[in-house]
Each structure stands twice: as structure tokens, then as C-alpha cells.
Amino acid sequence: MNKTTIRPRTDRGIREVPTRIEYDILGEREIPANVYWGIRTQRAVDNLSITGTPISQYPHLINALGMIKEAAARANVELGQLDSERADAIIATCREIRSGQLHDQFPVDVIQGGAGTATNINANEVIANRALELLGHSKGAYHHLHPNEHVNLSQSTADVYPTAGRLAMVLGLHDLLLAMSELFIAFESKANEAQGVLNASPSQLQGAVPVALEQKFRVYSEMLEEDHARLLDASHLLREVNLGATVIGADLKDSKRYTDIMRHHLVAVSGLHLTTAGNLGDATPYDCGAFIHLSGVLKRIAVNLSKACNNLRLPSSGQGAGRKETNLWPGNINPVALEVVNQVAFEVIGNDITITMAAETGQLHNAFEPLILHSLSKSITHMAAACRTLARRLLISITADEEALRHSDEGSAGLVAALNPHIGYTAATRVAKQAQMTGRSIAELVLEQGLLPADELAALLCPLKSAAEQR
Structure with missing residues (x-):
């Protein structure tokens, strides 16, 4: 049922806020009339707000829920568990969700107990209330289309x-x-x-x-x-x-058939190759x-x-x-x-x-x-x-x-490795130490000390040759 209540509004006085009343096993609860979630989602928001990050911030998860609920509706129609009128409204809503609509209607916190129960509840209630609108009913009129009995038919959070x-x-x-x-x-x-x-x-x-x-x-x-x-x-x-691990609401003799049909429809909806x-x-x-x-x-x-x-x-x-x-x-x-x-x-x-x-x-x-x-x-x-x-x-x-590379390489002690066979280890290490202490190049010191002719030294220290040998 729907009614209008008065709520305080900080320092601006008061304003009228339209609400609707929903009921669960714990009693009744006022829900903002314009939202698509229901009483169980509202209780999760009230009692389990941990990170301040709602699942609406994860569009891939919301879209995946839309895919699963659409596939389940199709499977339940095929099995004779759900009438086509309700199924069509559910499917239309799921497609809206997958197109990016209604994502702001998923307020439950991303961190939650119950292995994701609040997320599944949130999806069921949003889909049910939007489907009710498409069928010409008001939000919360669950006797026409119910979050658990119809949207969550043959499924569970598990x-x-x-x-x-x-x-x-x-x-x-x-x-x-x-x-x-x-x-x-x-x-x-x-x-x-x-x-x-x-x-x-x-x-x-x-x-x-x-x-x-x-x-x-x-x-x-x-x-x-x-x-x-x-x-x-x-x-x-x-x-x-x-999917099909807990087939609640479906005839047990059809559980294997449901699992196969459900996966078939989910493959068609998602475009992904899936196995059970x-x-x-x-x-x-x-x-x-x-x-x-x-x-x-x-x-x-x-x-x-x-x-x-x-x-x-x-x-x-x-x-x-x-x-x-x-x-x-x-x-x-x-x-x-x-x-x-x-x-x-x-x-x-x-x-x-x-x-x-x-x-x-x-x-x-x-x-x-x-x-x-x-x-x-x-x-x-x-x-x-x-x-x-x-x-x-x-x-x-x-x-x-x-x-900078050229200057660094000319003075690099690593270059003397190419000189060891030609001037000997002792002379090579001496030149390397002098280059490090003075900042002068290896080639300059080798030539100055007459350790090698210029043409032979140039060939030995050719950077391209050294690089090629390292490949």
C-alpha cells in the first residue's frame, strides 16, 4: 500500500516525502516511493553499511545478475513453472538493467554476510518492482509478481x-x-x-x-x-x-533438465561459452x-x-x-x-x-x-x-x-671485458679503474698507454658488435 508521510529536513524545515509501506517477517517498513528496491534491501542498507561502496559501483556484477535472472525466467517458462506474461515483464526489466538502466537502484554494500544474499535480494526486488510497473501495477504490489516466488524462481543465492x-x-x-x-x-x-x-x-x-x-x-x-x-x-x-545447485521452487524430477535449460539460455543471453x-x-x-x-x-x-x-x-x-x-x-x-x-x-x-x-x-x-x-x-x-x-x-x-648513453658506455668498466684476450686481465682492470676514477673513456686510456693500435681498438669496442654478440 502507498501513503504520504512527513519527514524532517535538516535546517530547511520539512517537506513531504512520498513513501510506500512493505511488510516482511520482522514487520513493516517505510520505503521511498520512487525507489525500485524493497523492504529486505532497505533492511540490508540500514543494518550492513560497511564500506560505503554500493554494488551499483560494479556494473559488470549488476549486468551479470540481469543475465542470470533473464535466463532463469526463460527456463522457467520452458518448464511450465512461470507464465509468459510475468516472464516477459521480468525479461524486459533484465534487458533494461543490461543496457545500463536501474543500476542506481542497487544500494546494498559490497561487503555483506550471507554469501551475497543481500545482492540477490536487491536484484529480485528491483526486477520485481520494475516488472510490476511494466504490467501496470504499483511498486510493492507483490501479489501480482513476487521477488522470491517469480523473479527468484528455481534459484537461490547459493x-x-x-x-x-x-x-x-x-x-x-x-x-x-x-x-x-x-x-x-x-x-x-x-x-x-x-x-x-x-x-x-x-x-x-x-x-x-x-x-x-x-x-x-x-x-x-x-x-x-x-x-x-x-x-x-x-x-x-x-x-x-x-547454476541449478539449489533448485528451489522447481519440481525435483526436473532439476537436471532445469540446469541444462538454464545454462543454454544463459549462454544465449551472455554470449559466453559456459559449462556446468x-x-x-x-x-x-x-x-x-x-x-x-x-x-x-x-x-x-x-x-x-x-x-x-x-x-x-x-x-x-x-x-x-x-x-x-x-x-x-x-x-x-x-x-x-x-x-x-x-x-x-x-x-x-x-x-x-x-x-x-x-x-x-x-x-x-x-x-x-x-x-x-x-x-x-x-x-x-x-x-x-x-x-x-x-x-x-x-x-x-x-x-x-x-x-648520456654514449658517454656512459665509453667509460663503462664493462667494455674492458672485450679487451681481456688482447691486452690481458691486469692491464684491462687497470684501465677500467683509471676510467672510473678520472671519467675518461676506455678508448682514450688504451690509446694513450699504447696498449692497442687505434684501428684494432675501434673494432674491438664497436658497440653494435658487442650488442650483436649479446643477442
Whole structure:
């Protein structure tokens, strides 16, 4: 039923706020008349507001819920469990959700108990109330179309929430995979630009034999290519779902048929190739393996990207802090983009620990999947942004400081390794020490001391030859 009540409004006096009253086992509760959620969602908002981050901030999860509820409505019609009029209204609402509408109607906190029960309730109530409108009824008129009896028919949180989480991760990974590909291309482009430019490859932070700068950038692109492949593998593991693990409301003799029909419709709705877990009983309360594996792969990528950032930062530090090889970007000598990516990596590594503990701790039934999905979503979203930041804000403008590299390489103690067979170890180490102390080049000292003829020395110290030998 609907009524109008008076509520105080801070320092502006009062205003009339339209509300409707809904009932549950605990009693009645006023709900703002304009919202699509219902009494159980409102109680979750009132009692379990932890992070201040509502699930509306995770559009992939909301869209995945819309896919599942639409597929369930279709399956229930096919099984004769739901009439087509109600099903059509539910399906139309789910399509609105998947188009980006009604997302602001999902206010429950992303961290919640009950293994995601509040999320499933929120979806059921929003879909029910919008479907009621489409059928010409008012919100809350659940005797016409009920959140549990019709929208949640043949489902439970035990299969809806884990499946929605897996679909949400697959959808989110698509964006991360694209971002990694963009960064891979940026490193490849930078490697092509650096052809013929050399630098002394450091060993224990000391100069060593020169290698092509191109090789350093290509190492990063190859690293990303390998990580990209591992992330694709992890994405495929997420496509095994447990829908039908608890078929509430469906005739038990049709439970296997429901599972197959439901998966068929979900494949059609989502466009994803999905399989049903071999053991639904085990998949529902216990199996977080795909989430743990995904988190491990994300940590691997984070560690590799953070290491790459460290390797890019030090060579650009300049004479005051080390050997300068590259200019990060014009007009800004502080490596802030690299530092941002480092911090994202630290977060992802911390999230992996959180996910590990959440997966391990659930007793008999994993109640902590909301925290797992929250942590994974942050890792995926932030990693995608970090990859794009590196590609668009750093690599696009990074350049080799060829003059600094040339000067550094000419004085590098690593160059004397090529002279050992020709002037002897004692003379070579003496020249290296003198070059380090005086700042003079290796070639200059060798010629001055008459250790080699000029033409022979030039051939031995040819940087391109040295780099080619290192490949």
C-alpha cells in the first residue's frame, strides 16, 4: 500500500516525502516511493553499511545478475513453472538493467554476510518492482509478481551469486586484457624506436657489457604477452558455473533438465561459452579455486609491471642519483606515473592475501565471496587503468638519452671485458679503474698507454658488435 508521510529536513524545515509501506517477517517498513528496491534491501542498507561502496559501483556484477535472472525466467517458462506474461515483464526489466538502466537502484554494500544474499535480494526486488510497473501495477504490489516466488524462481543465492561473480570477472577481464594489449603494443613500438641505441646492461647496479636498448623494451613486451596468455587461461576457468545447485521452487524430477535449460539460455543471453560444474554439491559451498587462481595471475602481472616500472625509473634518474639512459617525459622529471603503477601493484598483492584468507576461512559454506569479488574487482579495474596510464602517459613520450648513453658506455668498466684476450686481465682492470676514477673513456686510456693500435681498438669496442654478440 502507498501513503504520504512527513519527514524532517535538516535546517530547511520539512517537506513531504512520498513513501510506500512493505511488510516482511520482522514487520513493516517505510520505503521511498520512487525507489525500485524493497523492504529486505532497505533492511540490508540500514543494518550492513560497511564500506560505503554500493554494488551499483560494479556494473559488470549488476549486468551479470540481469543475465542470470533473464535466463532463469526463460527456463522457467520452458518448464511450465512461470507464465509468459510475468516472464516477459521480468525479461524486459533484465534487458533494461543490461543496457545500463536501474543500476542506481542497487544500494546494498559490497561487503555483506550471507554469501551475497543481500545482492540477490536487491536484484529480485528491483526486477520485481520494475516488472510490476511494466504490467501496470504499483511498486510493492507483490501479489501480482513476487521477488522470491517469480523473479527468484528455481534459484537461490547459493547458485546465483557465485555464477554472477564469475560472469562479472569474465566481463571485467575483457577490459584488462585489452589494456594489457595496448601496453604490449606501446612497448613494442618503443623497442622499434630504440633500434641501434645501446646502453651498458647493469649487473649488481654496475655497468656491464653494452646491449641494445631495444632489447630492454622488448623484454617487457614479451613479459606482457606471456601474462596475457595466463590471464586468458584464468578467464576460461571462470566459465564453469554452478547454476541449478539449489533448485528451489522447481519440481525435483526436473532439476537436471532445469540446469541444462538454464545454462543454454544463459549462454544465449551472455554470449559466453559456459559449462556446468561436474559436482554441483561441491561447487556451491566449497569451490573458490577459480577465484584463487585468478588472483594469483593478477598478482603475477602486478609484480612484473612493478618490476618494469622500477627498471624504467632508475635509468632515468640522472647524474645525481645514477646512470641516466632515458628521459621519461618532457617538462616533468618526477616519475609519478611509475609510482602510481607501483602502488596499484602493492594493492593487488594485498588483495591476493585477502582473497586467499576469504577462500580458506569459510566454514562448510563460503560466506566470504562478497569480499573475494570486491577484491578481485578492484584488482582488475585498477590494473587496467595502470596499464593504460603506462601506455598513454609514459611510453608515448619516453625517449633515449643517446648522448648520456654514449658517454656512459665509453667509460663503462664493462667494455674492458672485450679487451681481456688482447691486452690481458691486469692491464684491462687497470684501465677500467683509471676510467672510473678520472671519467675518461676506455678508448682514450688504451690509446694513450699504447696498449692497442687505434684501428684494432675501434673494432674491438664497436658497440653494435658487442650488442650483436649479446643477442
